[in-house]
Amino acid sequence: MSHHNQPATEWADRHRRALTTRHTHEDVLTDREFELLLEACSTLTEPHDFEARFICLIAGRLGLQAGEIAHFQTAWVNWNRRTSRIPQHEPCRCGYCKRQARQEATHNDDLSVEDIVASRWHPKTVASARLIPFDLSLRLELCVECFANRYDAFPRSRSTINRRVQAAASAADLPGHVYPHCLRATAASYHAYKGVAPVPLQALMVWSDLATAQKYIRISGTATADALRRVHHR
Ligand SMILES: [Zn+2]
Known part of the structure; x- marks a missing residue:
């Protein structure tokens, strides 16, 4: 193989991988599916209902990883700043x-x-230590407050996180496979649709690559639509 063919081959390989690899963003829940999932949490028996709701909301709206949720501490919350830190x-x-x-x-x-x-x-990487605002919606805020009223720390194991998500998903009768990481992708997609810029989206999701944030934003189409409307509707 000649040296000149290298970039073309690399491009072709990457393109083929992009077409054949199953990406988490394909498993992103729509707003409607996410609402159904949250509603289904309340049909589970106590205290599984609240545990499932807490997991679904902080994974599906704030993008926390399952390991982070399993180790979540009320002491991480700063009530004045309405943030939660993920410590190193x-x-x-x-x-x-x-x-x-x-x-x-x-x-x-x-x-x-x-x-x-x-x-x-x-957390997964040193860069994963971060500050997360939880006052993005009243629902989220109340959920964190409710957690703090009940617990000092998340009361279940890492493997329970998957089970609670699965229980809620099957109660909601959602099609496809629902698991903690696809809730994280759902959070990313949600913020991309709301118009969050690439850099803050990358910071929230702690992706090593800005291109990942750009991909979510491109798929959402919001940035493109906003930019076009700014030009044409003036
Ligand atoms: Zn541990």
Whole structure:
């Protein structure tokens, strides 16, 4: 293969991957589906109903990852600023953190499981530490307040997060596969449709690549429509 063909081949490969890979954004819930999911949460038995609602709202509107939800602490909330921080570290020895530590230790000869457990819990990347506003809607605000009235910390395991989402999705009779990560994509899509710019969207979702934010915004079409209307409706 000649050197000159390289860029074309790379482009073709990337294009083929883009066409064949199943992307999370294909599993994004519409506003209607998301409302049905939230309504279905209230049909679950107590306290699963509130747990499911909390998970669906902070994943589906604020984009929190399942690991972040499982380790969510009321102490992370700043009531004056109406924000919640995702810290770089929260001491934890839950079963999930221990399992993750054991797995990490098998890939790292220099660190013992105990060393790695001591570093947990931490978000996926250092960049994931962030500040998230929760006063974007009254519903969201009340949900966080309700959580704080009930709990100091999220009361369930990491694997429970998936089960609650699945229970709500099947009660809502939603088509397709609903899982925590597609709720996160739903949050990204929701903000893109509302017209949030690429940089703040990237910051909220902690994507390493600005192109991911641009992709959600392009798919939403909102930015294009707004820009065209600004020009033509003056
Ligand atoms: Zn943990």
